[in-house]
Amino acid sequence: MTTTSRDLKNTVYEHLARLGKALSSGPRVELLDLLAQGPRTVDDLAQQVGQSVANTSQHLQVLRRARLVEAEKRGLHAVYRLAHPDVQAFFGAFRRLAEDRLLEIQDATRRFLAERDALEPVDADRLVARIRAGEVTLLDVRPPEEFAAGHLPGALSVPVADLADRLATLPRDREVVAYCRGPYCVMALDAVQLLRAHGFRALRLDEGVTDWRARGLPITTALQPHP
Numbered sequence: 421m422t423t424t425s426r427d428l429k430n431t432v433y434e435h436l437a438r439l440g441k442a443l444s445s446g447p448r449v450e451l452l453d454l455l456a457q458g459p460r461t462v463d464d465l466a467q468q469v470g471q472s473v474a475n476t477s478q479h480l481q482v483l484r485r486a487r488l489v490e491a492e493k494r495g496l497h498a499v500y501r502l503a504h505p506d507v508q509a510f511f512g513a514f515r516r517l518a519e520d521r522l523l524e525i526q527d528a529t530r531r532f533l534a535e536r537d538a539l540e541p542v543d544a545d546r547l548v549a550r551i552r553a554g555e556v557t558l559l560d561v562r563p564p565e566e567f568a569a570g571h572l573p574g575a576l577s578v579p580v581a582d583l584a585d586r587l588a589t590l591p592r593d594r595e596v597v598a599y600c601r602g603p604y605c606v607m608a609l610d611a612v613q614l615l616r617a618h619g620f621r622a623l624r625l626d627e628g629v630t631d632w633r634a635r636g637l638p639i640t641t642a643l644q645p646h647p
Contacts, residue, residue, distance in 0.1 A: 442486035448479045456508045456630045457601055458569025459501040512634045544627050559598045561611045570629045570639045580607045587618055595621045602628035
């Protein structure tokens with residue numbers, strides 16, 4: 421039987437719709453965002469998204485069938501990662517489109533920041549020049565494994581949980597800029613509040629590694645020592 425153009429279109433669009441179905445769940449979208457930071461175990465992902473391990477595994481299987489993620493066995497644990505760099509680019513474009521078209525996202529973000537008395541984030545374009553000029557101390561406050569998987573050039577790894585114990589090691593003669601996973605990550609907000617409470621001039625960068633990759637800016641993967 422000869423395949424018609426309608427047969428082809430039906431097949432192609434049904435397969436395209438598989439991606440839409442895979443993204444039709446908030447936890448699955450968040451899992452993609454987390455995996456954009458680097459490979460993670462199912463247990464770690466479950467803790468991050470506030471789901472049971474069983475539910476998280478089911479969500480990951482949906483993403484895997486859509487070929488957005490892949491997994492490998494490391495001892496007793498399954499470690500998941502994005503299936504291809506194009507998935508990260510796709511997710512970034514998807515997120516930016518949603519932020520632009522859905523006012524609900526903008527309103528929810530504004531309300532959250534207002535409740536936290538959070539000031540405006542630092543401008544990323546200006547930050548690039550200031551980092552290169554050595555004018556700021558840039559802190560990556562994500563977990564160490566995410567820092568190792570990729571971080572902004574010149575950043576120091578100071579996980580937010582360790583920041584209080586590391587304040588004495590940070591220079592006070594320069595402004596401190598903290599970043600984490602992107603605009604919906606609160607670790608940078610927590611870090612800035614702590615820094616300011618101890619007299620530092622501190623700002624947050626609401627972009628993360630995935631945003632910098634989307635800008636075509638370089639990302640460092642070699643682990644750098646703590647200050």
